[in-house]
Amino acid sequence: MIAFEMPLVYQIGIAVAFIAIIIAFSAILREKDDIHKLIIIDLIEITGLVVVALIATDLAEALILPGLVVGVAEIMAVSELWLAKEKLQQKHSAKKFDIEVMKTAPPIIGLLLAAYGIFLTGFSGGLIAALGLMIFFLGKNMGEHFAKIENAAGYAWALWVIAFFIFMLFPSQWFLAIMLAAVGIMLKVMAKMSLVGTMRGGE
């Protein structure tokens, strides 16, 4: 549809990316240990995302996010499989570290990241706020108020649906709808991401 000359930077970049891919694939040929293979393959996927990122347009962003999600889903599935294969699945929850800095530092870092995430809003804001909450929860013990986070996720979902309805029915109020959707997805991403890793082996 749109024809344009690719700039030289793209061609150089893609050559570099292909060299990285070749290096990564030759590494996987030499590696024999299963878990190391898994880690190297994750690196290989990153090189694939570099090729996508080289497009350097909004389209690239739209392609990178699903690519990243697919990569995460695959590495989670295969690492679960590896745990089952090696019979390493934990039957009881792990013991927590009991050191002073794990009690004092996480609330401060968590608060800073959550505040910055709320300021950003949207998908990236949700990720940053979630990072703050994850640090907070990982530093403390498991028995936190997950019900409240789930509640917040429910309200976020409602905000999102309301935003969609505003887009459909009152297109002139698009700015309000965008703001609602941005806050909604921020809360949603934050809630879901902060549950990752903290629910594990808890209840």
Next chain:
Amino acid sequence: MFEQILIRMPFGDIVHYLSGYTVVLFAFAAMFVILAVISLPEKPVDIVFGTDGYYTKEVPVDLMKFQRFMAIACGIATIGAITTGDIFNFTLFAAFIGVLNIGIVAAVKNKQVLDAAFSYGLVVMMATVPLFAGAAIIAATCGTLSIWELATAAEATAGISVPIVAKLLLLVGVLGEGMAPFYIGKAEITRAPGAPYILMIHVSSLLLFLRVVEILLTV
């Protein structure tokens, strides 16, 4: 191949379509989804060696539910890969089929089966590199990922065609994602409990190959 378009459903410049060729694939996939919904797993029969005794292996309910869910999801992803008119959606569906195939195989807790599923998982993860790279190169050179647009642009005098390297990368990626039947043969998983759901692995990879051939001939 574009002459016999039966159904087209445009979403912007992304046109979902069924041609005379893909409608057959669609019917095949839909049939196997229905089979996965209604069929029950068979009980594998083991003969006690040296005697005339035999016993049937029970398939645990949770394993059956998990495999059935994965098989149905895999069938729906296959239908998605067949009907989509967008190369990037196609690569996503292909990657999705790969993950679901791992799930179907890995449900069986047997050392050989898990080993085979793990090596298949590694191949699937590697295959996403050429898959997404191919789609990205097509987007970068042609400015669109819609199969419809790409096909009409190739016919027009504009002369922008999909680079051969992107086509090859796409093909290599799909080959990696659809490798599952080879690993299943290696683990003899067809003798493991839950066998009918494993058919979905064969069906999805076969249909994925057939569809990518159509895409590569069209764009």
